[in-house]
Amino acid sequence: MTANPNALEHDGQDSNLHDTLKYSLLGPSLTKSGQDSVDQKKVSDIIYDASKGSKFFAHEENRDKLLTVKIERILEKKARLEKLNLTRDQKKADEYVAELELSRDLTQTVVHVDCDAFYAAVEELDRPELKLVPFAVGKGVLTTCNYHARKFGCRSGMAGFVAKKLCPQLIQLPLNFEKYTAKAREVREIISQYDPRFESASIDEAYLNITAYCESNSIRPEEAVEQLRKEVHEKTKVTISAGIAANTKLAKICSNINKPNGQYRLQNDRGAIMTFMDTLPTRKVNGVGRVFERELDAVGVKTCGDIYQYRQYLSKLFGEKAFKFLIQCYLGLGRTDTQPAEEYERKSIGTESTFADLSGHNGLCDKLEKTAQELEKDMVKAQFKGKTLVLKVKLHTYEVLTRQVIPPKAVYLAGDLYKYSLPMLSKLEQEFKGLTLRLMGLRCTHLVTMKKPDPLAFFGYPKVRNSPASSGPASESNESKGEPVETGGSSSSGVWPSEDFEEAAKDEYQEELEELEILSQLEELESQQFNEGKLDSETKPESGGLVKEAAREASSASASVEKGKGQLKRGRHDSGKSRSGLKDDPKQTRLSFN
DNA sequence: ATACATACC
């Protein structure tokens, strides 16, 4: 608690730096469960000492200073605003509040379920003796740890060697992604019975709308969720925690309250919700991270209730999106609908890896090639090409740079990925003499599907499925040849001249070839995986065994299969906002204008 | 459009 910068933000000038830095070094999951009884002061000192003097530390220190400067500027701006007449802004805020209030929907019951220390729980199933000792999953960095380990201050996201300082007897297991995805599937199968349209928020989290379930079974939400949790525990042997509330934002917060293996319901009652939000620290809201928390704290907003009294400043201080997000936090509003995985389309595919400091043209090119090969695998699995290619590097100083290009055609093959990213790398080498990297990554965005074309296209109904030029193999083929889709002219008419028909047939043929290519590569992948067995995923992440299934699920981002890469896969739009959950809730917005 | 930053697990 002492390391919380909030208490020290305004007074002293210099000692703050270390406090905010220490707070930051505590890591992003500080607010998460299992840390209540831990002496955070002691923990932060140990982390601080362990990190001190490293390049990582220097970088963190630098970032911390930059944020401090940024916050100073925000405060200056606020001071200027205080001298102005902001009645217009206040009116605007009040109007927005009123508008949102009209749209408040308390008819729905939303549940957020979250598996407790999921990876650790799964590992304990195989090795029950682990229950008795502190252990973590993840070698270089902990992805999760059991509650024994948390008592020592260990947390997800923490460097392994730091965790060992806090808890020398800590056991670290390598990740075994296949095991986790298999178990996650078991859990999902059960929750799908309560809401077939449930939304996977990550491998171990989901949102359900149980309104219909409760209605048709004449059961109270609390009972339904008790039953769900019991069923999950009995059938899968993992425990889950749940939050029950009127919308996803509230449910998410509530699922943390009685973790582990508990649930909490916030009644669908406006007064109860307002009271709940009033004292809720901003950081508890999904979308408010360490940075935004500090910025808000600096201007006087510590809890969601505090938002109201500063409403006239927020838009100018943090931007329109943040303003809307914050007002919705104040009111405790959020989505009531869920987005099933099948209806979700991913927007980018990428891979990156960290390695020992690397410099020199040849070595870097080599690494780029490896990275390109990794990405090709993922692109093939997902059956996408990318119109934009992004190179990401992290210098040995931990500074991150990105560069992007739009190749003449959509790309997915390692050769192309390499060919078009190499110039970016070379330019960086010129820009930064003696370029030394600790990470390299490639990512494709503006994806286009490589799925089989609609057979109907052959019969002169080319544009059944998609909005113009967005996706669909026909347009994609055009792009592959570097021709703007619009110039095709064929598809819009609905009747194809023979010339265009030939063109289409050619495309079709090409698709077939690509299809074959994909299949053969899939075979390759599968046999590869078969041979890989369970390698330490730090160096060689294996993907979930069912490659073809992954390919089928492709764009659905079913929050499960595909990647053996990341630890916790995010596949959601709801929580991935940048500085906050600033994205307006689409439904809210729409409702409010109805 | 590009680069960077923040956030989530």
Place this chain on the structure above:
DNA sequence: AACTGGTATGTAT
């Protein structure tokens, strides 16, 4: 010594 990886989305320019 040692501090992740994948995806999304915000702001600034």
